[in-house]
Amino acid sequence: MGEGLEIDHVSVRFGETSAVDDVSLTVPQGQVLAVLGPSGCGKSTLLRVVAGLQRPDRGTVSYDGRDVTGVPTHRRGFALMFQDGQLFGHLDVAGNVAYSLKRQGVSRGETHARVDELLDLVGLPGLGDRRPATLSGGQQQRVALARALAGRPRLLLLDEPLSSLDRSLRDRLGADLRRILADSGTTALLVTHDHDEAFTMADHMAVMRAGQVVQTGPTAQVWRRPADPDVAEFLGYTTLLEGAPADRLVPGAARVALRPQAWRVDPAGAYVATVLSAARTADGVRLRVAVEGVGEVDAVGALEQVPDADDRVRLVPDPVGMAVLPAG
Numbered sequence: 001m002g003e004g005l006e007i008d009h010v011s012v013r014f015g016e017t018s019a020v021d022d023v024s025l026t027v028p029q030g031q032v033l034a035v036l037g038p039s040g041c042g043k044s045t046l047l048r049v050v051a052g053l054q055r056p057d058r059g060t061v062s063y064d065g066r067d068v069t070g071v072p073t074h075r076r077g078f079a080l081m082f083q084d085g086q087l088f089g090h091l092d093v094a095g096n097v098a099y100s101l102k103r104q105g106v107s108r109g110e111t112h113a114r115v116d117e118l119l120d121l122v123g124l125p126g127l128g129d130r131r132p133a134t135l136s137g138g139q140q141q142r143v144a145l146a147r148a149l150a151g152r153p154r155l156l157l158l159d160e161p162l163s164s165l166d167r168s169l170r171d172r173l174g175a176d177l178r179r180i181l182a183d184s185g186t187t188a189l190l191v192t193h194d195h196d197e198a199f200t201m202a203d204h205m206a207v208m209r210a211g212q213v214v215q216t217g218p219t220a221q222v223w224r225r226p227a228d229p230d231v232a233e234f235l236g237y238t239t240l241l242e243g244a245p246a247d248r249l250v251p252g253a254a255r256v257a258l259r260p261q262a263w264r265v266d267p268a269g270a271y272v273a274t275v276l277s278a279a280r281t282a283d284g285v286r287l288r289v290a291v292e293g294v295g296e297v298d299a300v301g302a303l304e305q306v307p308d309a310d311d312r313v314r315l316v317p318d319p320v321g322m323a324v325l326p327a328g
C-alpha cells in the first residue's frame, strides 16, 4: 500500500439520494488532486468523509496505509481550508496562523519563527499584527492557507478556496497556491465546480457526476481527452462534432469537442462560414457561425471588426481549442 491518501469504494446515502456512489481515488504523497464536478455531484460530501465529518455507509479512507475511517477529525492530521477563509476576527494575522500551534503546545519562540516562515511562504511578510478585516479577500485566503499549513498537516483539504475571489485575483492566487503547495511538499485534495480553479491548482483531476467518478488523470490529459460529451461540456467545450465533420477537422476522429477558440476569424482562412450571431465580449467578438462542410460552431474574432448576421467570413481552425473524444 502506497504513501498518501486512499479512498476505497466509499458510498454515502441520504435517504433516497446516493450522494457518493462507490468512489475510489488515491492521492499519492506530495500530489494535489482536484475533484471537479457540478453542484450536487457529491464532491463536498466526499471531502467531508475524508475530513472525518461524515461517516461513509460503505468503504474506507486510509492514510499511509492506515485505515482512518473511524478516527475523529482532529486526530487525522489533516487540515481544512474553505472558500471564505473563516479567519478569527478577534485575533490578528499572527494569532490566526499560530492558532493550531498554540493548541499543540509549541513553544512561544518556535511559534514566532514558524509564523514568520509561513507569512513569508504565502507572500505576506510583516503583516502579522494586522486584523483580518483590514486585508483584501486574496490576502485573507493567503492567511487561511498559512493557518491551515501551520501544524504541518499530512493532508490539506480545500473546498473551493478561490471561488469567493474575482477572476484575475483567482488566477494569480491559484498559481501562487500551487507553488506554495509544491514548495512545502503538501499532499492536497481540492474540490471545486470551477474547471479553471482545478486546472490552475492541481496536477491531477477526478471528474465527478451524480455521485460517481467518471474520469481521472493528469489535468492536461483530462483537458485534452475528455471521456465523454458531458465531461467536455463541463470543461468548457461548447460544440460537439461527430462523423464526417469531425474527421474533416481531425483526420481519423469520430468525435471532436470544440471551444470557441477553436475557430478564429481570419481573411486568409481556408474555411468559409456564414455568421449567425455576433456578440462583443471583453476578450473580443464571440460568434456563432455555420461553417461549410463542418456545421454550426462558435468562433472568436477581433473587436475591430464585428461582423453582422448573414455576413460571410473566413476562419482558421486552432487545434488548441479542440479535443478528440472516444467514439460514442
Ligand SMILES: Nc1ncnc2c1ncn2[C@@H]1O[C@H](COP(=O)(O)OP(=O)(O)OP(=O)(O)O)[C@@H](O)[C@H]1O
Binding pocket: 014, 017, 018, 019, 037, 038, 039, 040, 041, 042, 043, 044, 045, 046, 193
Ligand atoms: N446532510 C444532507 N442531508 C441530505 N442530503 C444531503 C446532505 N448533504 C448533501 N445531500 C445531498 O447529496 C447530494 C450531494 O451533495 P454535495 O453537497 O456533496 O454536492 P456538491 O457537489 O458538493 O454540491 P455543491 O457544490 O453545491 O456543494 C445532493 O443531492 C445533496 O442534496
